[in-house]
Amino acid sequence: MAERTMIEAIRLALHEAMTDDDTVVLLGEDVGVDGGVFRATEGLHEEFGPWRVFDSPLAEAVIVGASVGMAIAGARPVCELQFSGFSYLGFHQLEEHAARMRWRSRGRFGVPMVVRMPYGAGVRALEHHSESKEVIFAHVPGLTTVIPSGPRSARALLAAAIRSPDPVVFLEPKSIYRAFREEVPDEPEVADLRSARRVREGDDITLVAWGAMVRRTQEAADALADDGIECDVIDLQTISPLDESLIVESAQQTGRVAIVHEAHRSFGPAGEIIARLVEQAFWQLEAPIARVTGYDVHVPYFAREQAYLPDGDRIADAIRRTVEEPS
Amino acid sequence: MPRSDIEIDLRLEEMHVLDENGDVDEDLDPGLDRDELIEMARVMLLARRFDERRLKLQQQGRIGTFAPVIGQEASQVGPVSALADTDWVVPSYRESAVALWRGTSMSDLLLYDAGFNEGAHIEPESRDLPIAIPVGTQLPHAAGIAYVIAMRQAANRNGNGSNDNGGNDDGGNDDGSDVVMTFFGDGATSEGDVHEALNLAALRSLPVVFVCQNNQWAISTPVAGQTASATLAQKAVAYGMPGLRVDGNDILATRVAAAEAVARARAGDGPTFVECVTYRMAVHTTADDPSVYRDEDEVEQWKRRDPIDRLRTYMANRDLAGDDDFEHLESSVAEQVADAVEQAEARFEELGDPAGMFDHVWAEPPPYAEAQRKEVERRG
Numbered sequence: 001m002a003e004r005t006m007i008e009a010i011r012l013a014l015h016e017a018m019t020d021d022d023t024v025v026l027l028g029e030d031v032g033v034d035g036g037v038f039r040a041t042e043g044l045h046e047e048f049g050p051w052r053v054f055d056s057p058l059a060e061a062v063i064v065g066a067s068v069g070m071a072i073a074g075a076r077p078v079c080e081l082q083f084s085g086f087s088y089l090g091f092h093q094l095e096e097h098a099a100r101m102r103w104r105s106r107g108r109f110g111v112p113m114v115v116r117m118p119y120g121a122g123v124r125a126l127e128h129h130s131e132s133k134e135v136i137f138a139h140v141p142g143l144t145t146v147i148p149s150g151p152r153s154a155r156a157l158l159a160a161a162i163r164s165p166d167p168v169v170f171l172e173p174k175s176i177y178r179a180f181r182e183e184v185p186d187e188p189e190v191a192d193l194r195s196a197r198r199v200r201e202g203d204d205i206t207l208v209a210w211g212a213m214v215r216r217t218q219e220a221a222d223a224l225a226d227d228g229i230e231c232d233v234i235d236l237q238t239i240s241p242l243d244e245s246l247i248v249e250s251a252q253q254t255g256r257v258a259i260v261h262e263a264h265r266s267f268g269p270a271g272e273i274i275a276r277l278v279e280q281a282f283w284q285l286e287a288p289i290a291r292v293t294g295y296d297v298h299v300p301y302f303a304r305e306q307a308y309l310p311d312g313d314r315i316a317d318a319i320r321r322t323v324e325e326p327s
Numbered sequence: 328m329p330r331s332d333i334e335i336d337l338r339l340e341e342m343h344v345l346d347e348n349g350d351v352d353e354d355l356d357p358g359l360d361r362d363e364l365i366e367m368a369r370v371m372l373l374a375r376r377f378d379e380r381r382l383k384l385q386q387q388g389r390i391g392t393f394a395p396v397i398g399q400e401a402s403q404v405g406p407v408s409a410l411a412d413t414d415w416v417v418p419s420y421r422e423s424a425v426a427l428w429r430g431t432s433m434s435d436l437l438l439y440d441a442g443f444n445e446g447a448h449i450e451p452e453s454r455d456l457p458i459a460i461p462v463g464t465q466l467p468h469a470a471g472i473a474y475v476i477a478m479r480q481a482a483n484r485n486g487n488g489s490n491d492n493g494g495n496d497d498g499g500n501d502d503g504s505d506v507v508m509t510f511f512g513d514g515a516t517s518e519g520d521v522h523e524a525l526n527l528a529a530l531r532s533l534p535v536v537f538v539c540q541n542n543q544w545a546i547s548t549p550v551a552g553q554t555a556s557a558t559l560a561q562k563a564v565a566y567g568m569p570g571l572r573v574d575g576n577d578i579l580a581t582r583v584a585a586a587e588a589v590a591r592a593r594a595g596d597g598p599t600f601v602e603c604v605t606y607r608m609a610v611h612t613t614a615d616d617p618s619v620y621r622d623e624d625e626v627e628q629w630k631r632r633d634p635i636d637r638l639r640t641y642m643a644n645r646d647l648a649g650d651d652d653f654e655h656l657e658s659s660v661a662e663q664v665a666d667a668v669e670q671a672e673a674r675f676e677e678l679g680d681p682a683g684m685f686d687h688v689w690a691e692p693p694p695y696a697e698a699q700r701k702e703v704e705r706r707g
Binding site for chain 2 (some may be wrong): 008022025051052054056057059061064065067068069070071072073074075077083089092093096097101103104105106107108109110121141142165166194241242244245
């Protein structure tokens with residue numbers, strides 16, 4: 001068992017997959033000799049060669065589109081888009097083809113591919129380098145959208161994504177690539193892509209978060225425990241298909257819910273989660289559901305990005321407000 | 328030497344084998360045997376008569392919108408006839424003659440035209456992708472399939488290749504020399520995906536044959552409104568691949584060009600861009616009215632270059648097939664079309680269950696998708 005950063009854990013998962021299965025192919029801009037701009041694929045080109053680790057042209061549509069073809073031909077492509085803000089140039093290949101090929105071909109051609117991309121704000125980057133647009137992917141039937149929250153879950157979720165028979169968008173919160181280390185077991189771990197997980201138990205309020213917001217939410221929950229507020233914290237992990245069962249079960253116990261996400265508030269993921277809670281836990285709810293989210297503006301240039309992102313104070317305020325609401 | 332010409336080591340050629348009267352250039356004649364020529368004639372005729380019938384069915388409201396191939400049969404049958412069964416076909420939406428050559432069920436095609444997903448059924452061993460409707464977006468898939476073929480070849484050369492083909496692919500040449508042929512139109516050459524796929528295929532010397540059917544019109548936009556390039560084939564030069572422009576209504580030319588491109592790809596020498604100059608004799612789709620934007624005289628001129636007539640003349644001149652043979656072909660094709668319509672219409676009745684919309688969205692549907700399916704089943 002070694003302590004690893006999330007970027008090291010992602011590299012470990014890629015290395016394990018490439019070693020176990022010689023149909024796994026990595027491709028993307030600068031993923032080869034350079035090892036990726038965030039170093040996710042460092043050393044893999046050297047070990048597996050220029051066909052298994054393909055330094056592609058600077059062309060998002062064909063990175064995603066060729067991956068569709070590779071998957072149809074029996075490979076398991078894992079492509080990297082350098083930043084999620086550039087994924088729109090390849091988005092049509094996901095929506096029009098990757099997600100539809102199984103359906104369109106009546107089951108003849110599945111598309112087992114993974115599109116990895118650094119996602120989210122918090123690294124003082126340029127415009128288009130800080131987006132949280134998971135809902136765009138989550139809205140597409142047939143597409144699975146995953147966001148890990150730390151090293152151990154990133155490794156196990158990526159292993160599962162590569163094994164998935166259907167296409168997976170794997171959004172990597174870049175602000176936590178190297179923010180902390182975590183024990184990652186030496187033996188391979190494969191997560192269940194259809195399950196959320198509870199990361200803290202409590203009776204007073206259910207908190208739902210994913211990606212980089214999980215750690216911020218846990219820290220807020222830890223601080224509030226000193227005041228006697230016990231939070232049940234759920235790491236969603238997979239945005240779509242949404243695992244509502246754990247959230248509903250928890251909300252039925254606590255009666256109070258706050259949802260934390262980096263994405264813009266309007267039409268954001270919290271809206272869908274709240275809809276499911278209203279459908280399935282309405283009579284157990286004791287207070288309005290709180291949303292702590294990014295604002296409905298383009299992610300600001302980095303001098304103001306922390307003011308855009310949910311932080312400990314905003315999360316704690318929402319928790320207190322929701323818990324103090326009379327039932 | 329401050330200025331000099333740039334030498335580019337690529338040939339850009341134009342080729343005709345049959346002229347408009349069906350007379351042949353003896354040096355270029357591939358000398359195909361009678362059986363093969365008859366089969367080519369049969370599929371071209373089948374595609375033509377099938378479209379004529381579909382246009383009527385559409386007018387009667389029995390099927391929906393579709394894109395007729397009429398006039399372009401030689402641009403499809405010639406190239407696809409150069410493939411082995413184990414090669415891959417990546418079509419656009421107008422490739423019904425390609426589909427018929429590859430043995431796709433006509434009643435399935437009609438089912439598709441009638442709006443049933445079931446019509447998109449693909450046989451388990453087939454390497455024909457379903458049609459792609461967003462223009463040009465299928466070319467990256469062709470490049471990706473070819474990448475895997477080339478990767479396996481490289482692994483085999485190094486003696487460490489496993490032929491573990493994963494879940495989808497379960498056949499093909501043992502030596503990994505499969506070829507991918509993709510079809511697209513003149514309008515598609517303006518699309519970014521087409522540029523990206525051509526670039527990638529040439530960059531990694533992938534076994535792809537790019538068949539561009541220049542049918543002169545992208546709905547209402549003529550080729551001259553699409554590009555300032557004098558030909559579409561010349562675009563190949565910029566990517567570093569050979570380009571060949573052929574008379575697309577001359578099935579011997581399209582066949583010779585494609586066979587050469589297929590052989591090049593199979594030998595590991597990379598992709599080829601084949602421009603087939605043809606004409607869309609009918610509508611873009613049945614939702615289109617060409618009288619708004621093009622002159623009937625132009626259509627009349629192209630009628631004189633009809634690809635089926637030219638093959639028929641060639642075969643008659645060589646004593647390979649006469650009027651009797653073509654009458655026989657006509658009657659067998661008519662029977663096949665009639666049977667397909669009858670079969671399809673019987674199947675329309677069986678496919679009333681709307682819950683079929685949930686089939687094959689996921690390998691394993693999430694619980695809420697199953698609940699939605701049950702809701703539809705309950706409502707019937």
